[in-house]
Amino acid sequence: AHPPSMATVRLVSTAARFARTWSVSGTRASRTAMRRAPPATARAVALSSFNATVPTASTIPLSRRGLARRSVRVMATASGNDIDEGYRSPPPDVAQFVERPESPGISISPQRDKLLYTFRPPPYPFVSELARPELKLAGLRVDETQNSRSRMSGNTGMAIGPMPTSEAEIGVYETFKGIPEGATINYVSWATDGARIAFTVRFAGPTVSDADRAPPELWIADVKTLECRPLLPGRGLNTLFESYSWLDNNTIAACVVPANRPPRPAKSPTPRGPRVQTNASGVVAQARTYADLLKDAHDADLFEYFASSEFVVVDVETKEVAPFGNGEAKMHTRLDPSPDGEFAIVEELLRPFSYEIPCGRFPKLVRVVNRLGETVREVADLPLADEIPIVHNSCRAGPRGINWRPDKPAELYWTEAQDGGDPRVEASPRDVTYVADMHDANGPAAAGVARFETDLRYGGVSWGADGLGILYESWYKTRTIRAWVVDTHGRADRPRRLLYDRDYEDSYDEPGSPLSRRMPDGTYLLAQIEGPLPEDGWKKPKEPKGGAEKEKNGKDVTPRLRPEPASSWFTGATLVTEGDGASDAGDKPFLDLLNLDTGETRRLWECSGTNALERPGSIISDAHGAPITMETLKILLSRETPSENPQYYSLELGGAEKLAPRRISDFPHPHPSLVDPPKRIMRYKRADGVDLNATLYTPPGYDAERDGPLPTLMWAYPREFNSAEAAGQLRDSPNRFTSISPMSPLVWLARGYAILEGPSLPIIGDADKGVEPNDTYIEQLVAGARAAVDEAARLGVCDPNRVAVGGHSYGAFMASNLLAHAPELFACAVARSGAYNRTLTPFGFQSEERTLWEAKETYQAMSPFMHANVIKKPILLIHGEEDTNSGTNVIQSERFFAALKGNGADARLVLLPHESHSTRGLESVMHVLAETSDFLDAHLKAGGTPKAKL
Numbered sequence: 001a002h003p004p005s006m007a008t009v010r011l012v013s014t015a016a017r018f019a020r021t022w023s024v025s026g027t028r029a030s031r032t033a034m035r036r037a038p039p040a041t042a043r044a045v046a047l048s049s050f051n052a053t054v055p056t057a058s059t060i061p062l063s064r065r066g067l068a069r070r071s072v073r074v075m076a077t078a079s080g081n082d083i084d085e086g087y088r089s090p091p092p093d094v095a096q097f098v099e100r101p102e103s104p105g106i107s108i109s110p111q112r113d114k115l116l117y118t119f120r121p122p123p124y125p126f127v128s129e130l131a132r133p134e135l136k137l138a139g140l141r142v143d144e145t146q147n148s149r150s151r152m153s154g155n156t157g158m159a160i161g162p163m164p165t166s167e168a169e170i171g172v173y174e175t176f177k178g179i180p181e182g183a184t185i186n187y188v189s190w191a192t193d194g195a196r197i198a199f200t201v202r203f204a205g206p207t208v209s210d211a212d213r214a215p216p217e218l219w220i221a222d223v224k225t226l227e228c229r230p231l232l233p234g235r236g237l238n239t240l241f242e243s244y245s246w247l248d249n250n251t252i253a254a255c256v257v258p259a260n261r262p263p264r265p266a267k268s269p270t271p272r273g274p275r276v277q278t279n280a281s282g283v284v285a286q287a288r289t290y291a292d293l294l295k296d297a298h299d300a301d302l303f304e305y306f307a308s309s310e311f312v313v314v315d316v317e318t319k320e321v322a323p324f325g326n327g328e329a330k331m332h333t334r335l336d337p338s339p340d341g342e343f344a345i346v347e348e349l350l351r352p353f354s355y356e357i358p359c360g361r362f363p364k365l366v367r368v369v370n371r372l373g374e375t376v377r378e379v380a381d382l383p384l385a386d387e388i389p390i391v392h393n394s395c396r397a398g399p400r401g402i403n404w405r406p407d408k409p410a411e412l413y414w415t416e417a418q419d420g421g422d423p424r425v426e427a428s429p430r431d432v433t434y435v436a437d438m439h440d441a442n443g444p445a446a447a448g449v450a451r452f453e454t455d456l457r458y459g460g461v462s463w464g465a466d467g468l469g470i471l472y473e474s475w476y477k478t479r480t481i482r483a484w485v486v487d488t489h490g491r492a493d494r495p496r497r498l499l500y501d502r503d504y505e506d507s508y509d510e511p512g513s514p515l516s517r518r519m520p521d522g523t524y525l526l527a528q529i530e531g532p533l534p535e536d537g538w539k540k541p542k543e544p545k546g547g548a549e550k551e552k553n554g555k556d557v558t559p560r561l562r563p564e565p566a567s568s569w570f571t572g573a574t575l576v577t578e579g580d581g582a583s584d585a586g587d588k589p590f591l592d593l594l595n596l597d598t599g600e601t602r603r604l605w606e607c608s609g610t611n612a613l614e615r616p617g618s619i620i621s622d623a624h625g626a627p628i629t630m631e632t633l634k635i636l637l638s639r640e641t642p643s644e645n646p647q648y649y650s651l652e653l654g655g656a657e658k659l660a661p662r663r664i665s666d667f668p669h670p671h672p673s674l675v676d677p678p679k680r681i682m683r684y685k686r687a688d689g690v691d692l693n694a695t696l697y698t699p700p701g702y703d704a705e706r707d708g709p710l711p712t713l714m715w716a717y718p719r720e721f722n723s724a725e726a727a728g729q730l731r732d733s734p735n736r737f738t739s740i741s742p743m744s745p746l747v748w749l750a751r752g753y754a755i756l757e758g759p760s761l762p763i764i765g766d767a768d769k770g771v772e773p774n775d776t777y778i779e780q781l782v783a784g785a786r787a788a789v790d791e792a793a794r795l796g797v798c799d800p801n802r803v804a805v806g807g808h809s810y811g812a813f814m815a816s817n818l819l820a821h822a823p824e825l826f827a828c829a830v831a832r833s834g835a836y837n838r839t840l841t842p843f844g845f846q847s848e849e850r851t852l853w854e855a856k857e858t859y860q861a862m863s864p865f866m867h868a869n870v871i872k873k874p875i876l877l878i879h880g881e882e883d884t885n886s887g888t889n890v891i892q893s894e895r896f897f898a899a900l901k902g903n904g905a906d907a908r909l910v911l912l913p914h915e916s917h918s919t920r921g922l923e924s925v926m927h928v929l930a931e932t933s934d935f936l937d938a939h940l941k942a943g944g945t946p947k948a949k950l
Contacts, residue, residue, distance in 0.1 A: 072085055072086075072087060072910060072911070072912055072913065072924070072927050074908065074909070074910050074911075075897060075901075075908070075909040075911075076907070076908045076909075087127075087923040087924075087926065087927045088926065088927050088930040088931075089926050089930060090926060090929035090930040090932075090933050091751070091930075091933055093750040093751060094747050094748070094750060094751060094929050094933055095926065095929065096671070096673055096674075096750070097671055097674075097740055097741065097742045097744075097747050097750075098124065098742045098922070098925055098926060098929070099122060100670045100671060101668050101670065102119075102120040102121070102122065102123060103120075103645075103667035103668065103670075104117040104118055104119045104120065104667075105117070105118040105120065105155070106118075106648065106665065107188070107190070108163065108618075108620060108636070109163075109190060109194045109223075110190055110191075110192060110193065110194040110518065110522065110623070111194045111623045111624065112163060112620050112621070112622070112623040113162065113163050113623070114160055114161065114162060114163060114194070114223070115160065115161050115162070115163055115164075115173070115664070116158065116159075116160050116188070116190075116197065117158065117159045117160070117161065117173050118155040118157075118158055118185065118188060119155055119156050119157040119158070119159070120153075120155055120156065121153075121154070121155075121156050122922075124742075124920060124921065124922040124925050125205075125206075125920065125921060125922065126206050126921065126922055126923065127913065127914055127921035127922065127923045127924060128206045129151075129204070129205065129206055129921075130151060130914040130915065130920060130921050131913070131914045132150070134150035134151075135302060135306070136291075136292035137292065137294060137299055137302055137303040137306070137359075138292070138293065138294050138299075138303050138353065138358055138359035138362070139290055139291070139292050139293060139357075139358025139359055139360065140240070140292065140358075140359065141292060141884070142240065142306050143213075144264065144306060145210055145213040145214065146202055146204070146213055146214065146215050146216065146236075146239075147215040147236065147237075147238050147239070147240060147257055147306055148202075148215065148216065148238075148239045148240060149239070149240065151916075151920070152184075152186065152204070154184035154185055154186045154202070154204070155184070155185040155186070155188070156184070156185070157175065157176075157179065157185070158175075158176050158179070158185060158188070158197075158199070158221070159173035159174060159175045159176065160173055160174060160176070160223060160226070161173030161174065163650075163664065164662075164663070164664040165662075167663075170663060170664060170665065170666050171665065171666045174226060175226070176221050176226050176227075176228050177226050177227055177228060178227055178228035178229060179201065179219075179228050180201060180203075182203060182205070182207075182208075183201045183202070183203060184201070184202050184203065184204050184205070185199050185200070185201060186199065186200045186202070186216060186239075186243075187199060187200045187216070187239070187243045187244070189246065191246055191249045191316075192246065192248070192249055192520075192521060192522040193249045194223065195222070195223055195224070195249065196220055196221065196222060196223060196249070196316060197220070197221040197223060198218065198219070198220055198221075198231075198244065198246070198252060199219050199220075199221065200216035200217060200218055200219065200237060200239070200243065200244075201216060201217050201219050201230070202214070202215070202216040202217070214236055215236025215237055215238065215239070215257050216236060216237050216239055216243075217230050217231075217232060217233070217234075217235070217236060217237070218230070218231045218232050218235075218237055218244055218252070218254050218314070219231060220316055231252065231254075231314050231316065231319060232254060232256065232312070232314060232321065235256050235257075235259075235312075235321075236256065236257045237254060237255055237256055237257070238255050238256060238257045238306075238307075238308075238309035238332075239255070240306060240307055240309075241255075241307065241309075241332065241333035241334065242255040242309070242332055242333060242334055242335055243255060245335050245336065245337050245344070246337070246522075247313070247337050247341045247344075247371070248341045249316075250315060250316050250317055251313060251314070251315060251316065251341075252313070252314050252316060253311055253312070253313050253324050253335055253337070253344070254311070254312050254313075254314060255309045255310075255311060255332055255335065256309060256310050256311075256312055257309065257310075258308055258309065258310050258329040259310065261305075261308075261329075264302065264305055264306075265298065265301040265302060265305055267298045268298075271296075272296075272297055275295070275296055275355070277355060277356075283387060284387065285356070285386045285387050286389065286390045286843045286844075286851065287356055287357050287386070287390075287843060288390065288841070288843055288844060288845075288886045288887065289840065289841050289843075289886055289887050289889065290356075290357065290358050290886055291883070291884040291885070291886065291889065292358075292884055293354075293355055293356065293357070293358065294353055294354070294355050295355065300351075300353050303353065303359070304331060304351075307331040307333075307349060307359075308329045308330060308331055308332075309329065309330070309331075309332045310323070310324075310327055310328070310329050311323070311324035311325060311327075311332065311335060311346075311373065312324055312327075313373075323373070324369075324372075324373035325369060325372070325373025325374060325375075326373070330348045331348050331349040331350070332346065332347070332348050333347045333348060333349060333364075334346065334347035336403070336404065338404050338409065338410035338438065339404060339405075339406060339408070339409055339410065339521050339522075339523050340409035340410050340521070341371070342370065342371050342409070342410055342438070343368055343369065343370055343371070343376070343410045343438045343444070344368070344369050345366065345367075345368055345379070345402060345403070345404070345412070346366070346367050346368070346369050347364060347365070347366050347367075348364070348365050349362045349363065349364055350362070350363040350364065350365055351363065352384065354384055354386055356386060357384075357385070357386050361384065361385040361386060361388070361396070362384060362385075363381075363382060363383050363384050364380070364381075364382045365378070365380070365381050365382075366378075366379040366380040366381075366382070366399070366402055367379060368412065368438060368444060370444075376438070376443075376444040376445065377412075377436070377438070377444045377445045379399055379402055379412065379414065380398055380399040380402065380414075382396065382398050382399070385397075388421060389421070389422050389423070389424065390843050390844045390849060390851070391422075391423060391424065391849040392423070392476035392477070392847070392849060393423035393456075393457045393474075393475060393476050393477075394421055394422060394423060395417055395421045395457070396417075396421055397417060397420050397421040398416065399414040399415070399416055399434075400414065400415055400416070400417075401413075401414055401415045401458070401460075402414040405435070405463060405488070406463050406519070406523035406524060406525055407463045407464065407465060407467075407488065407523070407525055408437065409439060410437070410438040410439055411435055411436065411437045411438065411439075412435065412436045412437075412438065412448075413433060413434065413435045413436075413451070413461075414433070414434055414448075415431050415432065415433045415434075415458045416431070416432055416434070417430065417431055418430055418431065418432060423457065423475075423476075428455050429453035429454060429455055430454060430455055430456060430457060430458075431453070431454045431457060431458035431473070432450050432452070432453050433450070433451050433452040433453075433454075433458060433461075434448035434449060434450055434451060435448060435449055435451045435490075436448040436449070449490070451488070451490050452471050452486060452496075454471070454473035455473070456473035456474055456475040456480065456482065457473060457474055457475060458472075458473055459472035459473050459474045459481070460472050461486075461488070462514055462516070462526055463488060463525055463526065464488075464525050464526035464528065464573070465525055465526070465528065467487050467488050467489035467491070467494075468485075468487070468488065468526060468528075468571055468573055468596075469485075469486045469487070469488040469526075470483050470484065470485060470486070470499065470514065470526070471483070471484040471486045471496065472484075474504065477722075477767040478503075478558045478722070478767060478768070479503050479504055479505045479558075479722045479723075479726075479767075480501065480502070480503065480504070480558065480560075481501075481502060481503075481504040482498065482500065482501045482502075482561070483498075483499040483500050484496045484497065484498055484499060485497045485498075485499050485566075485571065485596055487569070493568070493569065494568075494569040495568065495569065497563075497564065497566060497569070498561055498562075498563045498564065499563060499596070499599070500541075500544070500563055501544055501560040501561040501562075501563070502544065502545070502560065503545070503558065503722075503723070503726065505721055505722060505723065505726035506545075506723075506725070506726050506729070507580065507582035507726070507729045507731055508582055508583060508729055509542070509545070510579050510580060510582065511542075511577065511579065511601075512577030512578050512579030512590065512592055512594075513577060513578060513579065514526050514527070514575045514576065514577050514594070515527045515575070515576045515577065515578055515618065515619055515635075516618075516619070517619050517622040517628055518619075518622050518623075519625055520624060520625040526573075526575055527575065527576050527619050527622070527628050528573050528574060528575060528628065529574040529575070529576065529593065529628055529629065529630060529633075530627040530628060530629050531627070531629040531630065531631070532630065533574060533593065533630065534593070534602055534630070537602045537603065538595070538600045538601070538602045539600060539601050539602070539603075540599070540600055541563060541598075541599035541600065541601070544560040544561070544562055544563070545560060558768065563599055565597060565598050565599060566596075566597040566598070570597050571596045571597055572597065573595075573596045573597070574593055574594065574595055574596070575593070575594045575596060576591060576592070576593060576594075576604070576619070576628075576633070577591070577592045577593075577594050577601075578590065578591050578592075578616045579592075580731075581606065581607065582729060582730065582731055583730070584683075584730060585609060585730075586609060586681065586730060586732060586733040586734050586735070587607075587609075587613065587731070587732065587733040587736075588606055588607045588608075588609040588733075589606070589607045589613075589614060589615045589616060590603060590604075590605065590606040590607070590616075591603075591604040591605040591606075591616050591635065591653070592604055604653060605635075605651065605653060609733070609735070610735075611641060611735060612639055612640065612641045612735050613639070613640050613641070613733045613735040613736050613737075614637055614638070614639045614649075614661070615637065615638045616635045616636070616637055616651065617635065617636040617637065617638065618635070618636050619633070619634070619635060619636075620634050620635065620636050620650065621633055621634035621654075629654070630653075630654055631654040632654050633652075633653045633654050634650055634651065634652050634653070634654070635650075635651040635653065636648060636649075636650065636651070637649040637650070637651040637661050639661065640735070640736065640737035641735055641737065642676055642679065642734075642735060642736070642737060642738050643675045643676035643737075643738070644669075644737065645667060645669055645670060645737050645739070646667075646737055647663055647665045647666065647667060648663070648664050648665040649661035649662060649663050649664060650662045650664055670739065670740075671740050674700065674740060674749065674750060676700070676738065677697050677698065677699065677700055677738055677746070677749050678697065678698045678700065678702065679695055679696065679697045679698075679734070679738065680695070680696050680734075681693060681694070681695055681696075681730070681732065681734050682694045682695070682696050682759075682788075682791050682792065682795070683730075684787055684788070684790075684791040685787065686780075686783050686784055686787045687783050687786070687787065688783065689724075690724045690727060690728055690762065690764070691724075691727075691728025691729075692728060692759065692760040692762075692784060692787055692788065693728075693730050693732070693759075693760050694756055694757065694758060694759030694760065694788050694791075694792075695732065695756075695757045695758055696754065696755070696756055696757075696792055696795070696797060696798075697738070697746060697749055697754065697755040697756075697757060698710065698749070698754050698797060699749045699750070699752055699753070699754075700749075702754075704795070704796045704797055705796075708796075708799075709793070709796060709797060709798055709799035709800075709802075710752065710753060710754040710797060710798065710799060710802075711752075711753050711754070711799055711802035711803075711804075711936075711940035711941070712753060712754040712755070712756055712789075712792060712797070712798040712799065712802065712803045712804070713745050713748055713753050713754075713755050713756070713803075713804045713805075713806060713830075713936065714756040714759060714785070714788060714789065714803060714804070714805045714806070714826075715745035715755065715756070715757055715758070715805075715806050715807060715811070716756075716757075716758060716759050716761050716785075716788075716805070716807055716811055716814060716815075717758070717761070717807055717808075717809075717810055717811040717814065718761035718762070718763055718781060718784075718810065718811075718814050719761070719762060719763070720762075720763045720764075720765065720773045720774075720846070720847045721762045721763070721764045721765075721773070722764070722765060722766065722767050723764065723766075724762075724764055727760065727762030727764050728760070728762075732758075742925050742929060743808075743918075743919060743925065743928070745757060745806065747929065748932075748933075748936065751933065751936070751937070753936065753940070754792070754797050754798055756788060756789075756792050756798065759784065759785070759788035760784060760788075761780075761781055761784040761785065761788075761814065762780070762784065763776075763777050763780050763781065764780065772848075772850070772855070772858070773847070774848055774855070774858050774862060775855075775858055777817075777858070777861070777862050778817065778821050778861060778862065781814060781817060781818065781821070782818065782821050782822045782825075785805070785818050785822060785825060786822065786825060789803055789825050800825075801827070802827055802940045802941065803825060803826050803827060803940075804826060804827060804828045804829065804830060804936055804939065804940055805818050805819065805825075805826045805828075805829050805830075806829060806830035806831065806832075807830075807831065807832070807834075808832045808833055808834075808918075809832070809833050809834060809835075809885065809888060809917065810834075810835075810846055811832075811834075812831035812832050812833060812834025812835075812836075812877075813831075813834045813835055813836065813864070815829040815830065815831045815834075815875075816829060816831050816834065816836055816864035816871070816875065816896070817862070817864050817867075819864075819871050819873050819875055820864050820867040820868075820870055820871050821867070823870075823871075823872060823873050826873060827873060827874075827939055827940060828873055828874040828875065828876070828935065828936075828939040828940070829873065829874075829875045829876070830875075830876045830878070830932055830935065830936075831875060831876065831877050831878070831893075832878045832879070832919075832928075833878070833879050833880060833883060833885070833888055833893075833917050833918070834877075834879075834888060834892065834893065835887050835888045835892045836863060836864045836865045836892050836893070836895070836896035837863050837864075837865035837866070837892060837895060837896065838852070838859040838860070838862055838863045839852055839859060839860070839863065840887075840889075840891070840892060840895075841886075841887045842859075845887050864896065865895065865896050865899055868896065868899035868900050868902070868903050868905065869903045871900060871903070871905050872905065872906075873906070874906040874907070874908075874935070874938075874939050875900065875905065875906070875907050875908075876907075876908050876910070876931065876932065876935045877893045877896065877897055877907065877908065877909045877910065878893075878909075878910045878912065878928055878931065878932075879892070879893035879894075879909070879910070879911055879912070880911075880912045880914075880915030880916050880917060880918075880919065880924075881911050881912060881913055881914065881915065882914055882915060882916050883915075883916055883917050884916050884917060885916070885917035888917060890911065893909060893911070894909070894911075897909040908931075908935070910927070910928070910931050912924045912927070912928070
């Protein structure tokens with residue numbers, strides 16, 4: 001047997017590890033049994049240990065789980081009273097989905113020969129962890145004991161193993177040594193050469209006292225010896241914005257809490273004076289309804305205090321520490337080293353702050369510093385950005401997107417809007433991208449050189465070797481995206497050439513995105529195939545849509561620019577592209593070869609679309625800068641089926657024989673008791689002819705002829721489109737794994753409900769004709785919902801008299817609107833974390849660009865609050881009391897409930913303490929399930945329907 005510190009175990013022991021660490025009963029699986037058992041036996045030991053030691057949440061009273069019995073505030077119109085209830089547990093068949101093993105995260109080493117495993121805790125912390133004090137400052141929530149964002153998740157451990165080349169090596173790993181017991185691990189990153197791994201260590205959780213909570217410390221792991229040690233003992237990192245960066249394989253620049261920092265600013269019991277805001281100059285400054293903004297001067301002082309940090313440089317070998325620059329504490333938000341490690345981009349926030357916008361728009365100074373931390377170039381000194389328009393394609397005026405070119409040792413690039421950041425201003429070009437080489441003969445402060453121009457909004461560059469690049473630009477109003485082949489060196493004899501001009505909403509016409517490959521310095525460039533290429537199977541590029549073409553409904557198609565093959569500049573480049581392969585039959589992901597000079601493509605690989613969904617990922621045959629050839633090409637692949645959770649594979653495309661993908665992971669099934677609920681993708685039409693689709697699930701063992709129609713829960717989220725053709729496209733696969741999380745509507749399959757998940761509810765406009773989608777929001781929403789319910793009823797699965805509608809966030813807004821405007825379709829509604837009064841979000845919401853004063857009738861017509869008097873069916877409102885999402889402050893649910901109660905509606909409001917936009921606390925998750933279970937059973941009368949056969 002291996003010594004304990006070098007124990008080699010199977011990855012299938014993840015479930016057993018979960019049980020050892022988190023089992024409430026304290027039972028532990030035998031590590032010795034795991035080590036000594038042959039693979040098949042090891043799997044059985046792991047899974048049986050897990051099943052035996054982790055009972056379902058519903059079988060464990062909260063008092064036995066070490067939880068304080070806290071209360072959740074409930075308001076119900078039936079009693080007319082507010083009720084402080086204790087947290088409740090749902091029925092066992094629903095509770096089973098709450099506590100389940102988490103698959104580890106996987107990271108492939110730079111040399112592509114090792115896998116780093118990071119182990120996760122259970123996904124739902126106790127509410128006591130969410131209830132910890134936090135500061136709400138400038139759009140952030142700060143844990144002052146750790147000088148970090150509050151409510152951070154993390155990992156419980158790390159291990160490393162080989163990149164599997166055989167079945168026996170799948171999931172084999174060795175654990176790292178020296179990591180403190182009970183530590184939480186964050187910010188894990190490889191050194192460029194793969195010899196070391198940096199990470200942070202902190203202590204958090206319900207059993208950790210405030211005295212033991214401190215800012216994270218920087219640690220280093222040796223991949224060869226597995227030894228781990230702290231790099232800056234006793235010196236905590238300030239991770240509010242930045243953590244650390246590798247300057248080279250032996251040097252790290254760390255963002256630390258200032259040395260000898262005084263106590264936090266104290267708030268005077270007497271205010272300094274009134275808070276005054278003014279707009280005497282008449283500036284138009286519109287902003288969404290952001291949460292957690294600064295409220296007064298004391299908040300501003302606290303923000304500066306916790307945002308301030310110092311940069312230090314630490315030698316990984318010697319542990320020598322030196323200041324980076326003058327060591328002055330500033331509100332640093334970024335340190336990004338150049339590819340050669342000789343320079344770094346440094347960003348810091350400046351005063352004055354704002355009480356109306358979050359810190360991302362505060363004044364900002366961007367500099368380039370050398371290896372000693374000395375400033376060699378000031379790139380941007382940006383003022384407060386409080387005048388950015390709320391319309392799409394708006395951006396900050398001045399330099400933005402300041403980054404290093406990955407194909408150069410230290411060349412900076414950035415973009416500046418020529419329209420002042422306002423897309424309503426006509427400008428050509430609209431954006432200009434500049435470059436500046438820090439190794440320029442005239443010095444790093446030499447003037448920037450204009451390199452690219454775009455007439456639409458600049459969307460980035462995919463950089464390649466030898467001056468090759470693909471430039472992107474896009475425009476929201478017409479849903480246009482363009483890609484150009486460009487020479488990134490700016491040579492005059494190499495003019496840019498259009499690769500495509502298309503509608504990015506048109507999933508069926510998606511050509512795929514080029515894959516990148518890792519370079520020895522840790523950067524990523526476009527992956528180019530070198531060596532011989534296939535001679536047959538090439539297809540000419542598609543003709544762009546536009547001109548005289550029309551959609552099925554007769555609408556003109558936006559004219560498109562026509563790509564041309566290369567005529568004066570030939571790149572000689574062949575790229576590898578990957579795409580979703582959306583079609584009427586479902587997604588069929590693919591890999592293509594793309595000849596950049598002719599635009600021709602050749603299908604290299606395609607998911608068959610039968611029985612499994614396979615998705616290509618990154619290239620993994622690029623170790624040590626090796627050339628990418630047809631013989632050596634390997635791609636990371638994920639594979640899943642409706643009953644099998646996703647696993648990773650190595651797709652080996654080279655060689656004379658076509659090899660089957662080689663599996664490299666073996667993650668446990670997240671909910672083995674409900675493996676493969678029957679589902680079907682429905683295709684149907686809205687009354688106006690728009691094609692729609694939805695996924696209909698039924699409980700295992702259900703037979704329509706024998707059991708008859710079922711009570712049904714429709715769970716949806718409406719989306720805006722600019723064309724009916726794009727709105728009707730299928731963006732799913734019948735082979736997608738049916739993953740059931742506790743907050744998923746699919747949990748109700750175990751209670752005997754049919755689930756109508758994700759029905760298309762497109763809200764379609766026509767930008768070319770100035771028709772806004774939301775002007776007919778209600779009519780289109782009701783038409784889409786009616787079509788979905790009618791189709792499910794036609795199939796004999798849905799009982800049209802027992803249908804509930806539900807959703808989260810904008811889906812909750814949808815559900816309440818349907819209860820108001822289509823009461824004949826739905827018996828009740830479940831609305832979680834929604835917004836119901838659009839006058840409380842007067843400067844836009846979702847994709848709406850107009851203000852309340854520009855579209856007053858639309859805002860009012862769309863607001864369920866304005867129609868509370870016609871809502872007569874029962875509604876369950878659930879909201880986190882600390883919702884930070886823009887537009888869904890908890891006051892939305894409180895005011896809506898008051899309106900419903902004032903009009904005699906059957907309503908129930910559940911406010912979850914310490915929860916934000918999504919429910920995270922374990923007790924809260926359990927309570928939401930219990931509330932929803934009772935509500936659906938009461939109003940859909942599902943008690944007599946057949947339960948799922950688990």
